[in-house]
Amino acid sequence: MKKIIFRLLFVALLFFISYWSYAHSGWLNLKADRQLIKLSLRQNFWASEERELLVELVKSPESARQGLSLRSSLTSFDGQVVDGLLFVFAKEQPLVFWMKDMLFDIDICFLRRGQFLSCARHAPAQKENEAPASFASPALANMVLETLPDFLTDDDLQLKLFFK
Numbered sequence: 001m002k003k004i005i006f007r008l009l010f011v012a013l014l015f016f017i018s019y020w021s022y023a024h025s026g027w028l029n030l031k032a033d034r035q036l037i038k039l040s041l042r043q044n045f046w047a048s049e050e051r052e053l054l055v056e057l058v059k060s061p062e063s064a065r066q067g068l069s070l071r072s073s074l075t076s077f078d079g080q081v082v083d084g085l086l087f088v089f090a091k092e093q094p095l096v097f098w099m100k101d102m103l104f105d106i107d108i109c110f111l112r113r114g115q116f117l118s119c120a121r122h123a124p125a126q127k128e129n130e131a132p133a134s135f136a137s138p139a140l141a142n143m144v145l146e147t148l149p150d151f152l153t154d155d156d157l158q159l160k161l162f163f164k
Contacts, residue, residue, distance in 0.1 A: 033059040034077045038164040039086070041156055050159055053083040055145070067146065069101035074148055084147035092142045098134040099126050107152065109145040110137035114161040117141055122149045 031037060035057050040049040056076040058064050064087055068074070076082045089095070097108050102125045109119040120135040137144075145152075145161070 031057055031059070033057065033063050036076055036080065036082065037086070040162050040164055041159040042162060043159055045162060051156060052164070055084045055086040056082050058085050058087040067097075068106065070103065072103050074104075074106075083151065084145050087144040087146075089142045092140040094139075095137040095141050095144060096134055097123075097144060097146075098132045099123055100132040102126050102132070105149050106146050107149050108135050109147070109152065109157070110139075110141040111143040111145060111161060112139065112141050114143075116157045116159075116161075119152070119157060 036054060037057050039053040039055055041051040041053070042049050058067065063077075067087070068085060074082060074084065092112055095110060099106075102123075104125050105122050107119050107121050108123050110117045118138045123135055124133055126132040143161075
């Protein structure tokens with residue numbers, strides 16, 4: 001009987017770990033750079049979804065450098081309208097994003113493990129003959145979500161980001 005209980009607990013633990021990894025970006029390693037993915041905003045993994053987002057995943061250094069630069073609207077690399085770009089970094093680190101060659105204003109939201117840390121609202125497009133503005137994470141971060149200004153509400157920023 002003890003062996004059965006131990007095996008059930010072990011299976012439950014494996015199940016929990018796999019869902020925790022899935023919910024907190026572990027599966028992003030299997031996704032390709034510039035792939036479109038769906039995200040959900042909710043209070044915790046088991047809560048009902050409060051909002052769904054379609055984003056372009058940015059993983060490579062080349063794609064991260066390019067970001068939304070020289071794009072005239074919030075569309076994916078292949079031209080599909082998206083809710084944002086999600087930059088994913090291998091480790092938590094101080095992050096700085098700048099608006100070089102940006103043609104429109106955006107919100108830049110810094111995240112750590114799916115939790116919003118801060119959002120630079122209405123980051124201005126680069127003006128001609130001016131240096132581009134830059135925005136830094138307030139703490140170590142491993143993700144950045146760029147969206148149109150005010151696309152995410154203050155209530156949305158209290159939620160966590162989960163991967164579908």
